[in-house]
Amino acid sequence: MHILVVDDDPLAGEMTAALLEAQGHQPLLACDAMEAVEQLDTHSEIMLIVSDMHMPLISGLALLEMLREQGNSLPFILLTGDTPDAALQQTPGLAACLRKDAELMSTLEQAVNQALDLHD
Template identity: 75%
Template structure:
């Protein structure tokens, strides 16, 4: 399963990608929303997007909204260093909102399985 990871922090993106690869997924990395849209245009086998919340110019929620306006309906998981509030969890079109914490390996694995229906 190919997953697109979007994070402006290269180290954080690589770490998230490594967790997903360890779980058996093929990972593409993008450093921002524009690179993410380019990756989506170039690869028609992307099954899921995992994005950081706090990025310059276009944050994770804005990326989700932009993609939905373009008709992209892929499952979308948002990662944040903050404690996600209830309003964030209720964002339309969001499959999951996870905190980047010590439990991320487990919570991300469960969220990916749920988002992909497996």
């Protein structure tokens, strides 16, 4: 399964990609929203997007809104260093909002499986 990982922090992006790879997925990396759009245009096999929330210029939430406006309905998981509030969790079109913490390996795997099950 091809999954696009969007993160302006190269180390964090690599860590997220490594977690996804360990779960049997094929991650593609993008360092910002514009590169994410390019990757989506280039790789039609992408089935899911995992994006950092806090990025310069275009945040992960703004990327989600931009993609939805363009008619892109791929499942979208948001990662944040903060504790996600209830309003954020209820964002339309968002499959999950996860905290970047010690539990990320298990919470990310669970969220990816749920997002892909719902999308099928």
